[in-house]
Amino acid sequence: MTGQLRLDDHLQRYSETAPHALAVAGAVDAIAAAAIEIAGLIASGDLADASGLTTGRNSDGDLQRDLDVQADAILRRCLGRLPIAALASEEMREAQIVDRQGRICIAIDPLDGSSNIDINMTVGTIFSILPAPDDLSLAFHQRGSAQLAAGFVTYGPQTSLVLTLGDGVDIFTLDRKAGCFRLARSAVQIVEACEEFAINASNRRHWDPPVRAFIDECLAGVDGPANHDFNMRWIGSLVAEAYRILTRGGVFLYPSDARPGYGDGRLRLTYEAHPMAMIIEQAGGSASTGRERILDLSAQSLHQRVPLIMGSSNEVRRVEELHCDPLLVASVSAPLFARRGFFRL
Numbered sequence: 428m429t430g431q432l433r434l435d436d437h438l439q440r441y442s443e444t445a446p447h448a449l450a451v452a453g454a455v456d457a458i459a460a461a462a463i464e465i466a467g468l469i470a471s472g473d474l475a476d477a478s479g480l481t482t483g484r485n486s487d488g489d490l491q492r493d494l495d496v497q498a499d500a501i502l503r504r505c506l507g508r509l510p511i512a513a514l515a516s517e518e519m520r521e522a523q524i525v526d527r528q529g530r531i532c533i534a535i536d537p538l539d540g541s542s543n544i545d546i547n548m549t550v551g552t553i554f555s556i557l558p559a560p561d562d563l564s565l566a567f568h569q570r571g572s573a574q575l576a577a578g579f580v581t582y583g584p585q586t587s588l589v590l591t592l593g594d595g596v597d598i599f600t601l602d603r604k605a606g607c608f609r610l611a612r613s614a615v616q617i618v619e620a621c622e623e624f625a626i627n628a629s630n631r632r633h634w635d636p637p638v639r640a641f642i643d644e645c646l647a648g649v650d651g652p653a654n655h656d657f658n659m660r661w662i663g664s665l666v667a668e669a670y671r672i673l674t675r676g677g678v679f680l681y682p683s684d685a686r687p688g689y690g691d692g693r694l695r696l697t698y699e700a701h702p703m704a705m706i707i708e709q710a711g712g713s714a715s716t717g718r719e720r721i722l723d724l725s726a727q728s729l730h731q732r733v734p735l736i737m738g739s740s741n742e743v744r745r746v747e748e749l750h751c752d753p754l755l756v757a758s759v760s761a762p763l764f765a766r767r768g769f770f771r772l
Contacts, residue, residue: 431609431610431611432609432610433607433608433609433610434455434456434459434588434590434599434607434608434609434610435456435607437597437599437610438452438455438456439452441592446530447530447531447558447575448592450509450510450511450529450530450531451531451556451575451576451592453509454506454509454511454531454533454556454576455556455576455578455590455592457505457506457508457509458502458505458506458535458552458554458578458580459580459588459599459608460505461498461501461502461504461505461506461552462552462580462582462586462588462601463586463601463606464501464505465497465498465501465502465537465538465552465580465582466580466582466586466601468494468497468498468501469494469544469550469582470582491518492538492541492542492544494538494541494544495517495518495537495538495541496518498537498538498552499516499517499518499519499535499537499538501537502516502535502537502552503516506533507525509529510525510526510528510529510530511525511526511529511531511532511533512524512525512526512527512528512529512530512531512532512559512563512566513525513529513532513533513559513563513566513567514532514533514534514535515532515533515534515535515566515567515697515698515729516534516535516536516537516698517535517536517537517695517698517730518537519729521729522566522567522729524563524566527563529559530558530559531556531557531558531559531575532556532557532558532559532563532566532567533554533555533556533557534554534555534557534567534697534698534701534702535552535553535554535555535698536552536553536554536695536698536699537552538550538551538552539551539552539553539579539664539665539666539699540662540663540664540665540666540667542663543662543663543664548583548662548663548664548667549581549582549583549662549664549666549667549670550581550582550664550666550667551579551580551581551582551664551665551666551667552579552580552582552666553578553579553665553666553698553699553702553703554577554578554579554698554702555574555576555577555697555698555701555702555705556574556575556576556577557569557573557574557575558573558575567697567726567729568725568726568727569725570722570723570724570725571696571700571701571704571705571721571722571723571724571725572722572723574593574701574702574705574722575592575593576590576591576592576593577590577591577701577702577703577705577706578590578591578702578706579666579669579670579702579703579706580666581666581667581670583667585600585601586600586601586603587599587600587601587611587670588600588601588608589615589669589670589673589706591705591706591709591710593709594709595613595614595615595709595710596614596615596673596706596709596710597610597612597613597614597615598610598611598612598613598615598673599611615673615710616710616711617672617673617676617707617710617711617712617738617739617740618675618676618739619676619739619740619741620676620739621657621676621677621678621738621739621741621742622655622656622657622658622676622677623657623658623659623660623671623675623676623677623678624642624645624657624658624659624660624677624678624679624680624742625659625660625661625662625668625671625677625678625679625680626638626642626659626661626679626680626681626682627661627663627681628642628659628661630684630686633684633685633686633689634682634684634685635682635683635684635685635750637717637746637749637750638680638682638684638717638746638749640749641680641742641745641746641749642680644745645657645659660677665681665694665699665703669703669706669707669737672707672712672737672738672739673706673707673710676738676739677738677739678736678737678738678739678742678743678746679735679736679737679738680735680736680746681693681694681734681735681736682717682734682736683716683717683734691731691732691733691734692716692732692733692734692735693732694732694733694734694735695730695731695732695733696721696724696726696731696732696733697726697729697730697731699735700714700721700724700733700735701721701722701724703721703735703737704720704721704722704735704737705722707737707738708722711740712737712738712739712740712743713737713738713739713740713743713744714735714736714737714743715736715737715743715746715747716733716734716735716736717734717736717746717747717750718747718750718751721733721735721737
């Protein structure tokens with residue numbers, strides 16, 4: 428890995444390109460430093476028993492684990508050294524105004540997928556960087572298309588940082604010996620051929636008809652409209668699903684459904700769906716609610732939830748077609764596909 432471009436060199440070059448660039452570069456560098464510390468914390472053997480313990484519920488009612496709190500504290504400490512206008516976190520009830528002279532605002536999910544910690548699966552950190560508006564109370568009510576940069580870190584067999592600065596997607600991998608991130612892949616593009624889909628199929632009975640119709644098409648394989656076979660995946664960690672799509676293609680669906688509390692989707696728009704949508708689009712894919720482009724949405728509240736379908740543009744477009752055309756939904760929900768599906772009602 429020695430000799431590959433270092434993240435700090437990449438950020439130094441970027442910092443000279445635009446008015447906000449220096450502030451954005453400083454924020455990404457601070458998040459990378461925090462990620463190295465979090466990676467060490469997660470990998471530490473003496474935390475293996477305690478890291479998955481719940482400590483209560485966060486500001487939005489989800490179970491909060493010990494490492495959620497620790498990761499949030501590390502990120503806030505590292506970012507606290509910078510002139511950031513406003514900061515928001517999944518672990519905070521409300522956004523915090525930090526420096527009214529700051530040029531950027533940052534939203535973070537400190538430890539996505541933390542429910543998987545106790546089974547040793549990939550978890551991560553997600554971040555979104557926005558310009559500071561004149562009225563800082565509106566900092567996290569901007570459209571996703573306003574983002575200056577976005578990224579996520581995966582803590583798995585490798586610690587990888589996926590980053591877009593608005594001009595493509597690059598992946599950096601942690602060089603543990605040197606204590607820095609080095610460029611592993613540049614100008615990442617999502618492959619056009621979609622051979623994998625990811626969804627929690629146990630919730631099929633709760634899905635809206637368009638989602639059922641799409642999954643039935645996937646399950647029909649070469650005998651259905653898609654005309655090719657798919658593999659099904661479900662990791663249950665947004666960062667891991669996104670990394671898989673960037674690495675080998677596919678589509679991920681976390682739709683709204685009929686269960687109490689899931690009618691508006693489950694992922695958070697500001698610090699989960701927005702940054703992921705920017706990354707996926709910068710890599711040539713698409714991200715949608717099934718009806719609307721994610722980056723066209725603006726949050727009405729900090730912890731607003733939203734459905735998320737992301738990945739291969741062709742597949743995301745197909746899901747949107749099914750949501751927008753009731754006749755099409757009826758046609759693909761015909762007995763032919765009900766008989767061939769694995770999840771017939």
